[in-house]
Amino acid sequence: MAKFGQSDDLQGAEFFEANLRGARFVESDLSGAVMRGVDIQGADIDAPWLAEPGGSLTVNGVEVAAYVEAEQNRRFPGRETRRAEDPDGLRAAWAILEKTWASAVERVAGMPEGTADISVDGEWSFAETQRHLVHAIDLWFGRSILEREEFHPLGLRYGATDALTDKPPYAEVLEAYAGRVAMVRDFLATVTPEELDTPRKNPHNSNPKTTRSCLHVVLEEGWEHYRFATRDLNTIETR
Numbered sequence: 001m002a003k004f005g006q007s008d009d010l011q012g013a014e015f016f017e018a019n020l021r022g023a024r025f026v027e028s029d030l031s032g033a034v035m036r037g038v039d040i041q042g043a044d045i046d047a048p049w050l051a052e053p054g055g056s057l058t059v060n061g062v063e064v065a066a067y068v069e070a071e072q073n074r075r076f077p078g079r080e081t082r083r084a085e086d087p088d089g090l091r092a093a094w095a096i097l098e099k100t101w102a103s104a105v106e107r108v109a110g111m112p113e114g115t116a117d118i119s120v121d122g123e124w125s126f127a128e129t130q131r132h133l134v135h136a137i138d139l140w141f142g143r144s145i146l147e148r149e150e151f152h153p154l155g156l157r158y159g160a161t162d163a164l165t166d167k168p169p170y171a172e173v174l175e176a177y178a179g180r181v182a183m184v185r186d187f188l189a190t191v192t193p194e195e196l197d198t199p200r201k202n203p204h205n206s207n208p209k210t211t212r213s214c215l216h217v218v219l220e221e222g223w224e225h226y227r228f229a230t231r232d233l234n235t236i237e238t239r
Helices: 065-075 088-110 126-143 161-165 170-190 210-236
Strands: none
Touching: 065 170, 088 170, 088 210, 126 210, 170 210
């Protein structure tokens, strides 16, 4: 089976009458891709960035991004609050996200022992997902907003495949996650409208950020990874 990675530049490539049945694209840039006369029966597309303002996806001439966004909000009540603008709205949004994740943690507690460490189709396990959220909070809240450099040792960043071989006790993961969640909650308890407009450094590039937009990233991460995690929990239960 052919495998392509970062060293293979397929930008602008053309696939004519190519058989891509069963192909898997992971963390790949398919923006602007054009498909004509293709058979995509049973295709499964997961594009978190489709939910961003200006996101667009056209299927058979129909723009479906807005429909997908509305359906996600319907399936995950409270998700629509993740882009709240004012302090009260952000406090409410964080409280909803906390409660939502607490229900998922409770669900895992009621499943067979070891469920939190099960990976589905090569995706992060439930515990690894929480470890990534620890890292995301450290990056977008700890570094960008609080201007602190330290990262929790259990945090899991994208591409850190070496960290996947280390499976710390799930109780330690829960403790790390709860600590980072509380850190954001405490900050939001007293944040002011002026503080939300404070310019912040983007940890990835030079695009300008504010306290508000950094918090939006943290909320977005929480909701998207909740979706991934519960999707895989459903699969584990059906198997």
